[in-house]
Amino acid sequence: MTTRILSIFGTRPEAIKMAPLVHLLSREADIESIVCVTGQHRAMLDQVLSIFEITPTVDLSVMTENQSLNGLAGRMLSALDDVLVEHAPDRVLVHGDTTTATTAAMAAFHRRIPVAHVEAGLRTGDLASPWPEEMNRRVIDVISDLMFAPTPSARDKLQAESLSGRIVVTGNTVIDALRVIAQKIEADPALRARLDAALPTLDPALPVLLVTGHRRENFGDGFEQICGALHDLARTNRIQIVYPVHLNPQVQEPVNAILGDAPNVHLIPPLDYLSFVRLMQRAAIILTDSGGIQEEAPSLGKPVLVMREVTERSEAVEAGTVRLVGTNRKAIRNGVLSCLERLAMADPAAASATFDINPYGDGHACERIAGVLAGRDVHEFEPMPVKARGNVSPLFRAIA
Ligand code: UD1
Numbered sequence: 001m002t003t004r005i006l007s008i009f010g011t012r013p014e015a016i017k018m019a020p021l022v023h024l025l026s027r028e029a030d031i032e033s034i035v036c037v038t039g040q041h042r043a044m045l046d047q048v049l050s051i052f053e054i055t056p057t058v059d060l061s062v063m064t065e066n067q068s069l070n071g072l073a074g075r076m077l078s079a080l081d082d083v084l085v086e087h088a089p090d091r092v093l094v095h096g097d098t099t100t101a102t103t104a105a106m107a108a109f110h111r112r113i114p115v116a117h118v119e120a121g122l123r124t125g126d127l128a129s130p131w132p133e134e135m136n137r138r139v140i141d142v143i144s145d146l147m148f149a150p151t152p153s154a155r156d157k158l159q160a161e162s163l164s165g166r167i168v169v170t171g172n173t174v175i176d177a178l179r180v181i182a183q184k185i186e187a188d189p190a191l192r193a194r195l196d197a198a199l200p201t202l203d204p205a206l207p208v209l210l211v212t213g214h215r216r217e218n219f220g221d222g223f224e225q226i227c228g229a230l231h232d233l234a235r236t237n238r239i240q241i242v243y244p245v246h247l248n249p250q251v252q253e254p255v256n257a258i259l260g261d262a263p264n265v266h267l268i269p270p271l272d273y274l275s276f277v278r279l280m281q282r283a284a285i286i287l288t289d290s291g292g293i294q295e296e297a298p299s300l301g302k303p304v305l306v307m308r309e310v311t312e313r314s315e316a317v318e319a320g321t322v323r324l325v326g327t328n329r330k331a332i333r334n335g336v337l338s339c340l341e342r343l344a345m346a347d348p349a350a351a352s353a354t355f356d357i358n359p360y361g362d363g364h365a366c367e368r369i370a371g372v373l374a375g376r377d378v379h380e381f382e383p384m385p386v387k388a389r390g391n392v393s394p395l396f397r398a399i400a
């Protein structure tokens with residue numbers, strides 16, 4: 001009997017992390033895979049759909065300029081109800097912690113349709129950070145009868161909450177996506193050259209600091225501190241900054257106002273995933289408040305400084321690939337400068353090395369998820385214990 005699975009997503013990170021999974025599901029003989037995008041993001045979502053060649057069955061196009069969370073949730077809840085009635089899925093699949101994922105889970109719950117949650121069990125324990133995502137994750141896991149935990153630590157957090165759903169440890173699907181894209185770049189020198197040519201002209205003598213930032217809890221003072229730190233760093237003439245700026249007006253305004261004319265700073269539009277992976281490969285240090293980038297960095301051998309007070313991705317901190325620097329101007333500036341000094345002392349051979357041991361996944365998360373959804377037995381993801389990871393990039397010691 002065929003199971004009809006409706007995958008619902010709407011933002012850049014959800015699309016990147018669901019793309020390899022929807023491709024696999026479409027090849028399952030006993031699954032009918034339907035894709036609905038809410039369009040919570042427009043340009044940033046379309047970039048991902050195009051790179052991964054996904055044509056959604058339904059596109060709700062709900063995004064408005066500077067949207068409020070309630071306005072967005074209201075529009076989606078009502079539109080998704082119509083989609084559920086029309087397509088009558090046996091199961092809804094959501095990802096992560098966005099307003100799209102939470103609203104989709106709630107809409108399915110109201111229609112008594114089972115929900116499976118990809119990337120279940122991430123927790124900081126602080127409802128204020130990340131906001132509103134910490135609440136979103138918890139609500140989705142309460143609703144879900146099937147929870148795909150990326151890591152054993154996420155599984156443990158779910159077990160501690162005594163939820164009713166089944167938990168399967170799969171690894172994070174972002175590693176599957178990253179591998180596909182990194183292999184594409186690796187295999188094609190002409191593509192590499194095209195991607196490099198489209199990036200701003202970079203000074204070969206200066207290390208690249210790649211920056212991304214968009215968290216709502218950092219709006220206002222947090223962003224002023226972050227931009228102040230970047231301004232200080234740029235003025236040292238020891239580093240060049242490349243910052244693909246998130247399209248949210250709450251981000252665009254302070255970033256353009258404070259850094260628009262700064263030397264050694266390239267403010268650019270959000271990059272498609274191919275170009276962004278290439279830029280991560282070329283960066284010396286990544287400074288970010290993103291969740292996904294913390295998971296990708298170990299595979300790329302890049303030290304990541306995270307502009308948050310707490311992270312739900314504690315595995316990377318334990319493995320030494322990520323260090324939290326918070327959102328204070330001085331702390332960010334000093335964190336980057338000290339990382340830069342340590343990098344200058346590191347073995348140059350390390351700079352070109354890539355390392356494939358990642359606590360977040362082994363590139364087979366989607367196979368496990370598709371297997372469970374198709375009713376097969378699967379071997380759960382078991383990351384290598386931290387102590388056994390002798391070949392963690394020496395570059396990570398730069399942030400130890
Ligand atoms: C959302 C998610 C966050 C995720 C982030 C990834 C929620 C509550 N937040 O936050 O978990 O980490 O996406 O980027 O779901 N905009 C555009 N074009 C785009 C995308 C955004 O113009 O392609 C602008 C619009 O003005 C939009 C605004 O950004 O109203 C905010 O977008 P929204 O999805 O509400 O919030 P994010 O901060 O992106």
Ligand code: UDP
Pocket residue numbers: 012013016174212214244269270271272273274276277289290291292293296
């Ligand atoms: N990313 C991208 N282009 C960019 C910035 C980020 O493709 O200009 C990718 C990044 O590699 C990661 C994902 O987007 O896979 C993270 O998205 P974001 O930071 O928006 O959301 P979060 O992970 O914090 O939810």
